[in-house]
Every structure is written in C-alpha cells, then in structure tokens.
Amino acid sequence: xxxxxxxxxxxxxxxxxxxxxxxxxxxxxxxxxxxxxxxxxxxxxxxxxxxxxxxxxxxxxxxxxxxxxxxxxxxxxxxxxxxxxxxxxxxxxxxxxxxxxxxxxxxxxxxxxxxxxxxxxxxxxxxxxxxxxxxxxxxxxxxxxxxxxxxxxxxxxxxxxxxxxxxxxxxxxxxxxxxxxxxxxxxxxxxxxxxxxxxxxxxxxxxxxxxxxxxxxxxxxxxxxxxxxxxxxxxxxxxxxxxxxxxxxxxxxxxxxxxxxxxxxxxxxxxxxxxxxxxxxxxxxxxxxxxxxxxxxxxxxxxxxxxxxxxxxxxxxxxxxxxxxxxxxxxxxxxxxxxxxxxxxxxxxxxxxx
Numbered sequence: 001x002x003x004x005x006x007x008x009x010x011x012x013x014x015x016x017x018x019x020x021x022x023x024x025x026x027x028x029x030x031x032x033x034x035x036x037x038x039x040x041x042x043x044x045x046x047x048x049x050x051x052x053x054x055x056x057x058x059x060x061x062x063x064x065x066x067x068x069x070x071x072x073x074x075x076x077x078x079x080x081x082x083x084x085x086x087x088x089x090x091x092x093x094x095x096x097x098x099x100x101x102x103x104x105x106x107x108x109x110x111x112x113x114x115x116x117x118x119x120x121x122x123x124x125x126x127x128x129x130x131x132x133x134x135x136x137x138x139x140x141x142x143x144x145x146x147x148x149x150x151x152x153x154x155x156x157x158x159x160x161x162x163x164x165x166x167x168x169x170x171x172x173x174x175x176x177x178x179x180x181x182x183x184x185x186x187x188x189x190x191x192x193x194x195x196x197x198x199x200x201x202x203x204x205x206x207x208x209x210x211x212x213x214x215x216x217x218x219x220x221x222x223x224x225x226x227x228x229x230x231x232x233x234x235x236x237x238x239x240x241x242x243x244x245x246x247x248x249x250x251x252x253x254x255x256x257x258x259x260x261x262x263x264x265x266x267x268x269x270x271x272x273x274x275x276x277x278x279x280x281x282x283x284x285x286x287x288x289x290x291x292x293x294x295x296x297x298x299x300x301x302x303x304x305x306x307x308x309x310x311x312x313x314x315x316x317x318x319x320x321x322x323x324x325x326x327x328x329x330x331x332x333x334x335x336x337x338x339x340x341x342x343x344x345x346x347x348x349x350x351x352x353x354x
Contacts, residue, residue, distance in 0.1 A: 009312040012086045016320045019079060020307070022049035024327055026353060032331070033348050038338040042068075045331070050075065065121070068335065072328045073129045079324050080130065083317040090197045091314050094206075097194060098318055100158070102128055102325065104187040107159055108180045110141045114150055115176040125332035128325050147176060162186040173234065177224055181238045184217050192242050198314060205306065205315035209322075211244025212302045215271065216295050218243070218250055219262075223278070226259045227288050245270040274298050297352050300326055304354040326352055 024032075028048055035041045046054050053071045057064075084095045106127045113123035120142045129135035137155065144150045147170070151163045166182035191210050195203050218239050225235045232255045243250060249269035253262045259282070266275035274295065281294035300323070307319035330351045337347035 006312050008088065008091070009314075009316070012083060012317055013311045015082055015086055016307075016316050019082075019320060019324070023323070024048060024330075029330065029351065029353055032334050033344045033351075035338060038335065041335060041338050050331075065335065065339070069124060069332065070135070072331060073135065076128055076321075076324055076328055077130050079321060083321065087317070090199070091202065094191075094194055094198060094202075094314060095317060097190060098321065099130060101187050101191065102130055103134060103156065104159060104183045106134070106138055107141075107154065107183055110138060110144075110150060111147060111176045111179050113142055114144050115147055122336060125336045126329060128328060147179060151179070158186055159183060169237065173230065175228060175230075177221065177228075177238065181217075181221060181240070185240050188214050188217070188240060189242065201312070202314040205310070205313040206318060207244070209303055209306055209315055209318060211242075212299055214240055214242050215244045215246070215250065216274070216299050219253070219266065219271070219274070220292055220295055222250070222253050222256075222262055223259055223291055224288055226256070226262060293350075293352070300352050300354055323354060326354070
C-alpha cells in the first residue's frame with residue numbers, strides 16, 4: 001500500500017470509526033424488540049445516538065411516523081454526504097455510484113409492493129430515501145395501480161431505460177422479478193465495471209462486497225424462479241452476466257429440477273456455506289422469504305467482516321454505508337411491528353443484526 005493511499009483514506013477511516021461507534025448494539029436491538037409499544041420504542045431510541053435528532057421533532061402521541069421516517073433517512077443522507085465529501089478522484093465517483101444503488105433498491109421495493117398490493121406504510125419500512133424529492137417520488141410510485149404505471153412514472157434515466165427495455169419480457173410472464181433484475185443488471189453492471197477505475201488496493205477489497213452481492217442476486221433469482229416454476233431458458237435470461245465465485249455451479253443450477261437440487265449443486269461449490277444457510281432457513285420455514293433473509297444475512301456478514309478488517313481502502317466506507325442502511329431498515333421494521341402489535345419473536349426474525 002502506498003503512502004498516498006494511506007493518506008487518502010486516513011480522514012475517511014477516522015470518520016467511519018466515529019460513525020460506527022454510534023451504531024446500535026445487539027443489546028439496543030433486544031430492548032427495542034422487547035418494548036411494550038411504539039411509545040417505548042421512541043423512548044428507547046431517544047437514549048441512543050438517534051436521540052438528538054428525535055428531540056428536534058414533536059413525537060408526542062399520536063406519533064407522526066412520517067416524521068420519524070424522515071429522521072432516519074436524514075441520518076443515512078448525512079453519512080453519505082460526509083463520506084463522499086471526504087473522498088476524491090475515482091473513489092469519490094464510486095461512492096456516488098454506490099449511492100445510486102440505494103435508489104434502485106427502493107424501486108425494487110416499489111415494484112414488489114405495487115404488484116403484491118402491499119400497503120404504502122408497510123412498504124415504506126424497506127425504503128431508504130436519500131433526498132426529500134426522492135421520498136415524494138417513491139410515495140407517488142407506491143400509489144400506482146400496476147407495474148406499467150410505475151415504469152411510466154419513473155424519472156431516473158438509467159432506471160427508466162432498464163425497466164422499459166424489460167417490459168416486453170414482463171409482458172410474457174407477468175412477474176416483477178423481470179423488472180427487478182433489469183434494475184440489478186443496470187446498477188451492478190456499472191458498479192462491477194467501475195471497479196477497474198479504482199486503485200489496486202481498492203479493487204482487491206471492493207470485489208468481495210460487490211461480487212458476493214451479485215452472486216447472491218443470481219442465486220436468489222434462480223431459487224425464486226424455481227418457486228415460480230419458470231423454464232430454464234427464462235431463468236437464463238434473468239441471470240446477471242457477472243460471476244464472482246462458483247460460476248459453473250450457478251450456471252448448472254439454472255437447469256436444476258427443483259430448489260433442493262439447486263442447494264445440492266451449490267453445496268459442492270465455493271458457495272457451500274451460503275447453501276448451508278439457505279437450506280437451514282428453508283427447513284425451518286418453507287418459504288422463499290426465509291431463503292432470501294438467510295442469503296441477505298450471509299451478505300451482511302461479508303460486509304461486516306470488511307468493515308472490521310484491514311483499513312485504508314474503499315471497502316471501509318462502502319461497508320459502513322451498507323450496514324447503516326441495514327440498521328435503519330431494522331429500526332423501521334421494529335416500528336411498524338410495534339404499530340401492528342406483532343410478537344417480539346416475529347419482529348426479531350425479520351431483522352438482520354451484525
């Protein structure tokens with residue numbers, strides 16, 4: 001590692017260390033999950049680093065959940081602005097591109113919510129808006145009657161192009177995974193290609209994060225398609241044309257007869273631990289959601305290991321931002337769970353804690 005690289009990331013690492021120290025602990029999550037009601041959740045959040053922001057808003061019962069949602073999103077926006085502002089050159093460009101990924105993730109939530117008629121408030125717990133304008137735009141999209149209306153109203157050029165190009169295939173099979181994967185292909189294709197613009201140290205340390213996520217997307221796509229009983233030739237069209245590990249096993253899984261066969265193939269590959277986690281989750285609850293949760297947990301642990309590992313590379317701020325986003329999703333899930341009087345054990349099962 002050159003002196004220049006160490007110097008470039010010294011300021012960023014210092015900011016990440018300070019930000020990481022303010023993240024919720026396992027104990028914080030447990031207290032929030034066990035809280036009796038939304039009043040107690042707000043009170044407990046006020047004792048965490050979120051307390052300063054919460055104190056600026058009138059959150060006396062009945063609580064304005066939109067105001068609380070805004071506070072949480074603003075905290076993530078502040079983190080992005082701080083770290084992007086401290087970066088320079090190719091690293092700064094990459095962080096800005098990574099910020100776009102969050103918008104594409106939000107659009108995927110919208111597509112699923114509109115297709116499955118999920119109430120707007122429930123869908124918003126998974127949305128992380130990175131500007132007031134984006135927040136209003138996404139709320140408008142959630143009012144759409146169908147996915148064609150969603151695509152028609154999207155204003156982001158990259159997303160619009162990807163979704164419009166995928167509409168003919170969506171017309172054939174009428175499942176949102178077609179549009180979701182079009183968004184993934186667009187943003188992760190750019191993230192993967194732009195790795196080549198980074199320094200050698202950055203390339204080495206960012207590939208496991210982006211590469212693992214791409215593999216997880218592809219594996220989850222195959223599993224979801226097996227649930228939907230889609231033909232292998234359709235699945236092949238949905239796979240992102242990038243592989244980090246176990247390309248042969250992933251390609252072989254496309255033609256597997258069922259989900260069990262997919263897991264058997266992956267268990268003999270470099271993704272054997274991922275396959276083990278997926279199988280364990282599926283045996284506990286035979287649903288695609290349980291598998292998706294397990295794969296996302298696996299990915300977040302990879303991200304966390306990067307954050308606490310060797311510093312002085314772009315993987316550190318990227319890892320923090322990904323984990324910060326997950327923390328805010330966790331808080332939103334707890335809030336909605338308490339509003340809907342969901343049992344603590346069921347709320348806990350929805351969280352991804354690191």
